[in-house]
Amino acid sequence: MASNTMPPVVRGLNFYALDQNVKYFLERTNPQMLKRQNGRLTDLGAWVGNELDVQAEYSDRHAPPKLAHDIIPAGKPGERTGRVVFNPAYEDAQIEIYRRGVIGLAFQDKNPEPHSLSFVMGYLLSQTDISTHCPVTMTGAVAYVVNKYGSDDVKKRFLHESTRMDGLAKTGGTWATEKHSGSDVANTTTTARKHFDGSYRLNGQKWFASNASSGLAVATARAEGTTGAKGLGLYLVPSHVDKDWTKPNSYHVTKLKEKLGTRALATAELLLDDTYAVELVPPPHGLRVMMEALGYSRVHNAMSAAGVAHRALLEVRCWMDNRETFGKALSDRPMNQKHMIGMSVDWMAACALAFEAAHSFDVSQGNDPTAHSWMRMVTAIAKYRTADLAVKSANTAVQMVGGNGYTADWPTERLMRDALVLQVWEGPRQIQALELTRVILGPEKGAESFIKNLNALAKALPSEMKTERALLKRKSAEIAGMMGDLVKNPQTAEFVADDILDAAADILTYALMARDAAWEMKHHNDSTKTLALQKLAETMFSQVKQAGYNVDTLADDFNRLVRGVVSPAPTPVKKTGPNGPAPN
Ligand SMILES: Cc1cc2nc3c(=O)[nH]c(=O)nc-3n(C[C@H](O)[C@H](O)[C@H](O)COP(=O)(O)OP(=O)(O)OC[C@H]3O[C@@H](n4cnc5c(N)ncnc54)[C@H](O)[C@@H]3O)c2cc1C
Structure with missing residues (x-):
């Protein structure tokens, strides 16, 4: 073969x-x-x-x-039940x-x-x-x-x-979601009461706490007697109350969730029962700072989704190269080549968004307010779109591997189950859409910096990419129009938010991939991403949502976009278990 x-x-x-x-x-x-x-x-x-x-x-x-329902003698006050094993x-x-x-x-x-x-x-x-x-x-x-x-x-x-x-x-936890809602954190009901020694005691229930055995969690809680976001502070909840980490804190793991995916991850319901806590920020800053923490983890979520898309592509590539039907390798079949090209372009698209979210996070640590609004918008868009691409890729991988791919004998089954959570936690699609409209309508005037950045990306493209530049400008004008309408009619925000999110995700993906294609051409004489960009445009912007494949060029496209970007590069596998040598 x-x-x-x-x-x-x-x-x-x-x-x-x-x-x-x-x-x-x-x-x-x-x-x-x-x-x-x-x-x-x-x-x-x-x-x-x-x-x-x-x-x-x-x-x-x-x-x-598993949850062991034993009683753990806790540091003061009270005791702790429920141990995650x-x-x-x-x-x-x-x-x-x-x-x-x-x-x-x-x-x-x-x-x-x-x-x-x-x-x-x-x-x-x-x-x-x-x-x-x-x-x-x-x-x-x-x-x-x-x-x-x-x-x-x-x-x-x-x-x-x-x-x-x-x-x-000490690994971390973020305890925001309560039984009433994970989206509506402003209505947190858990209370924080100041103790005579300056620490706090939290009482309430947290409905989803992943990494349930965390050593140090941040939890939203409100000053007693308050309502709304203004009453919220943010509190650190260590697993142990003393400075030597010997006396367990007082909270109860009441249940481990039984989940569709991420089954190895302990996601718990927690009862906070006079739980010892240290104030990180007082009311009214709790919600804002928790949102910053979530902003950080949304970038990881996008990276995770891009990772899933890559794994899905690897799985399909390995399978198709090694499986023959009717006397020919599956990867030599044009229909499969088209699917794999699509998967490769989706993975690159997910990477373009996730990597920009990562980089913009670092850039936003400075004092430039426009860098901050760009980071927030890119993160919301990337969180949403990459999760969809991950699920799509994992789903395609199951289909392409076939019956084996649907069974637990093959990694695609777990990949598919696990990928679905990326669309839910850290805020589903609607929450990212609302976040985008908040940046557009808020004091940061996000639309201005978003359009400015898109225009700068278009302008920076080299003359050989004038077709791409023209398309980018045309699409930028369209999204500028949509965002402008929203600014004029803010009362429509909830109606148009998801349409704006989708359109912004399309154009941002295209703009970032165009920038990357130009850079890769200039610095490495590598035109792979330029070709991927063409495929992306054909799929994303054509009225008929179908990539323009040509029977004469398919084999070449496949070689460049799939074989060229996913080829084995074996390196010696070092023994690096917990007792192995520390990496350099
Ligand atoms: C496996 C797993 C692990 C998790 N781990 C954690 C954790 O460690 N810590 C933590 O705090 N949370 C955790 N979560 C919770 C997760 O963050 C929430 O599930 C998520 O934020 C959505 O909240 P919800 O499920 O309460 O849905 P709801 O808030 O009830 O929302 C339901 C649906 O309505 C939509 N919606 C909500 N408000 C609006 C609106 N204004 N307009 C339009 N649509 C809206 C939502 O997008 C969603 O689709 C975890 C969830 C899962 C599945």
């Missing part, structure tokens, strides 16, 4: 080494960081493609977490992930790395296991707000604990 260039199974591949796209992103945005961290990422890529993959399958299928492989994987610096490197005292490094590591992790990536997103979110808003005392006590890289990191 001439086309048999991929191994029969994905496990064992190095997810970083074979991914030129992510390296282009790092080289374009953070070339020095790429030099410093290329070895670490290569090592991580091998680990996630191998050891973590074994763990993910095992934990999901055979050993998800994980299998040792999941626990070891958790330790190993933080030891590799997934969060710690961005918070080092000396020369912290950009958050983009952590986001890229999340992209790699999620290709194997959203159940271990999810706690990473929350650990990073907690560290981020502690670092930004914590008093010196709070930072001294908690920041090192969340970011340490010696295998003892």
Whole structure:
């Protein structure tokens, strides 16, 4: 079989080494960081493609977490019931992930790395296991707000604990959702009462708490007797009440959710019963700061979705190269080649959005308000669109692998189940649409900076891309019109929000991929993304939503967009278990 260039199974591949796209992103945005961290990422890529993959399958299928209803003697006050029991492989994987610096490197005292490094590591992790990536997103979110808003005392006590890289990191949780709603956090009912010693006691119920065994969570709670967002503060809830982390805090894990996917992830209902807490920010700042924490984890969510799209493509590629029907490899069949080209373009589109969200997050840490509104808009758009692309890719992967792909014997089954959560948590589509309209209608006047940035991206395209530039300008004018109408008629926001989100997602994807295509052509003489951009435009902007495939060019397109971007790049797999050598 001439086309048999991929191994029969994905496990064992190095997810970083074979991914030129992510390296282009790092080289374009953070070339020095790429030099410093290329070895670490290569090592991580091998680990996630191998050891973590074994763990993910095992934990999901055979050993998800269980709730032990025993009573744990707690530090004052009260006691704690409900202990989440994980299998040792999941626990070891958790330790190993933080030891590799997934969060710690961005918070080092000396020369912290950009958050983009952590986001890229999340992209790699999620290709194997959203159940271990999810706690990473929350650990990073907690560290981020502690670092930004914590008093010196709070930072001294908690920041090192969340970011340490010696295998003892206290992983994070974000406790916002209550029984009444996860979208409507402003109506949080959990209360916070000040204790005589300056700490707080929380009482209430949190309805979804992932990473239920977290060492340090942030929780929204309101001052007693208040209503609405203004009464909300944000509180740190450590798993233990004393500074030596020996006396358990007082809250009860009352139930572990039984879920469609992410079964290895412990998502719990919690009863807060005079739970010890430390104030991070007082009312009325709680909602705003929790939204900042969620902003951070939404970037991880987008990276996760891009990772799922990549894994789906890898699975299909390996299968199709190695499966023959009617005497010919499936990957040599034109219909399959068209599907795989579509998957490859979708993956690149997801990467374009997620990577921009990651980079814009770092850029927004400065004082430029337009950078902040760009980051918020890109993040909302990326969170929404990448999740849809992940689900679409995972679904296509199940169909393309066929009956085996539908069974738990093949990774596509778990990939499909797990991908669905990316559309829900961190705010579904409508919540991202409302976030977008808030930035457009709010003091940041987001529409102005959004259109300005699109125009700048169009202007920067080289003369050889004048067709792309013209299309980008035309589509920018359309979205400018839609956003302008909204600004004139803000009362229509809830009616038009999702249409604007969709149109903005289309044009932003196109603009970012055009920029990347130009950069890759200029710096590497690589026209792959230019071709992908053409396919994207044909699919996204044509009235008939169908890519324009040509029978004469299909084989060449397939070689460039699928074989060229997804080819095995084996690297020696190092033994890097919890007791293995620390990565450089
Ligand atoms: C596996 C899993 C793990 C989770 N882990 C956590 C966690 O660790 N911490 C945490 O805090 N939460 C967690 N969540 C909760 C998650 O963030 C919420 O499910 C999500 O934010 C939506 O909230 P909800 O489910 O209460 O839906 P609701 O708020 O009841 O909304 C239902 C639907 O209505 C839509 N909607 C809501 N308001 C509006 C509006 N104004 N206009 C139009 N449509 C609207 C929503 O988009 C959604 O589609 C988790 C959820 C899952 C599934």
